[in-house]
Amino acid sequence: MDKGHASPQNIQDLRHCLRMKSKYAILLVFVVALVIIEKENNIISRVSDKLKQAPQSLMEANSTDPGLVLSENGSLLSLSELDSAFSQLKSRLQNVTLQLGGTREPAVARVLGPRRHVLLMATTRTGSSFVGEFFNQQGNIFYLFEPLWHIERTVSFEPGGANAVGSALVYRDVLKQLFLCDLYILENFITPLPEDHLTQFMFRRGSSRSLCEDPVCTPFVKKVFEKYHCKNRRCGPLNVTLAAEACLQKDHMALKTVRIRQLEFLRPLVEDPRLDMRIIQLVRDPRAVLASRMVAFSGKYETWKKWASEGAATLNEDEVQRLRGNCESIRLSAELGLRQPAWLRGRYMLIRYEDIARSPLQNAKEMYKFAGISITPQVEEWIQKNTQAPQDSNGIYSTQKNSSEQFEKWRFSIPFKLAQVVQSVCGPAMSLFGYKLASDPETLTNRSISLLEERRTFWIT
Structure with missing residues (x-):
């Protein structure tokens, strides 16, 4: 061979x-x-x-x-x-x-689809509780209401500088674990500490349907006081293990928080291959926000009220600078999102509360479309029912509103002097979001003069 x-x-x-x-x-x-x-x-x-x-x-x-x-x-x-x-x-x-990662095998057979992780990012008194209900009412979404409240109460950070960065990093890392259904991360921040994964002190548990339905709702225990109990049924103390398992069984995860201001800090979450993030930034006219806060947190704004009514007291410069800082952080985050950097493209949506209030169902459908989730008839029914409530029939924290009538009520409650202060320090943010300035008291209180520029809901495709 x-x-x-x-x-x-x-x-x-x-x-x-x-x-x-x-x-x-x-x-x-x-x-x-x-x-x-x-x-x-x-x-x-x-x-x-x-x-x-x-x-x-x-x-x-x-x-x-x-x-x-x-x-x-x-x-x-x-x-x-x-x-x-x-x-x-x-x-x-x-x-x-x-x-x-973003999808997982369910307990029962179904057609697998992408698991979305929706973050509703807002500030206090912007209507975030009301808008959060759009996701809370959908049965296949595991929704959490302000879980970062526990971190804010436990970990102390002074505002500004390195401390502000530190708090943002802590919030971000806890958010990541929550979106992965690791609810155990909260146990180190809940006081008193949970025992055997049971707690009576989960903040606003009653605002999350997922924490108040079977199998998370365990039999009621007599003589056990739960501070934030479920609204429509009696449940035993929250079992964190059952909640974590329920989270994994839902098709999607949604969370609302008013404690994240800096969009850029969320980049690691957006780029994490286990998450399919959708960030919805909710904004509202800062004049309306101040007017609402003066009612909801009355004691903190006594100086503002006295200055506006009497003019004798000096308006606290620190308070003015805090207002400026809040407006600037919101504006900078929105500008980053609207620039459409590659890492955020298709994952950021900016929406105004005023647009939602005027057309709640239409904008809810827009948000669901952006998130890549099919809206259910139950959500649509809830929106129809809870956006036509009688005027003046609800408390300051209510999610039932005659939304088309109430979104401009602030124009008759805020003194023009305070509106001027807001306009002077929040001008750049107001211009970006399409909020018009009022030049005099008559303009402020004249509803026939719109203070809102017509803007289409914006989301990146």
Whole structure:
């Protein structure tokens, strides 16, 4: 035989060897991927794991079974065994990825779709509780109302400078864990500390349908006082484990907060491959915000009221600068979102409360379209029912409003002197969002003169 040519048998053996190497190479890639995913998951959950043990179901979902890779004697002896192991390992990798990321296997069979993570980003007295209900009322969304309240109450940061950055980073990292359904992260901030994952002090639990429905709503316990109890049914203390498991079973996750101001700090969440973030920034005329805060937080604005009515007291410069800082942080975040940087494109929406108040259902559909979620008839029915409530029949925290009538009531409650102060320090933000200045008291109180420029709801495609 010519030594320069391989025999048919040698060629066949070579091909067989190459097939084996190719299989092993592909298998190695999947094993490495599993290790990387496992390592990332361990790092991310380390803080929470120090505090509380995660549910067994989640731990099992993130584990690997060496029996899927190796035979009894520790080696793969044939291509058929390799094919079988390869298929099983690929399936396990997909399941683990679904558990860690934007979608996951449900308890019952369904057509898998992308799991959205919606953040409603606002400031106090902008109507965020009302708008948050648009997502709270949808049965396939796990909704949380102001969970960062616990962090603000527990971790002290002075406003401004490095401390403001520090607080933003803490808020961001807690947000990430919450969007991953790691609700245990909150247990270190709830006071008094939960025992056995049970707490009676989850802030505004009653504002989250997901925390007040089965199976999270456990049988009522007599003589156990729950500060923020469920509104429409009696439940036992919140079981954080049941809440975390319920979160995983929902198709989507939504959260509203008034404690995140800097959009740029949210970039790691937007770029996290396990999340499919949609950020909705809600803004409102700062004159209306001040008028509302003077009612809701009356004691904090006594100096403002006295200065406006008597003119004798000096308006606190620190308060004026705080108002300026709030307006500027909102404006800078909105400008960043509207610039459409690559990392934020398609994931940021700016919407004005006034537009929602005038056309709530239309704008709710716009928000759902932006989030990539189909709105249900239940949400539409809730909006129709709760945006036509009788005037003056609701408290300051109510989510029932005659929205088309009430959104301009502030024009008759704020003294013109205070409106002027707001206009002077918040002018750039008002210009960006399309809020017109009032040149005199008559303009301010004349409803036939609109103080709102017509702007279409903006979201990036």
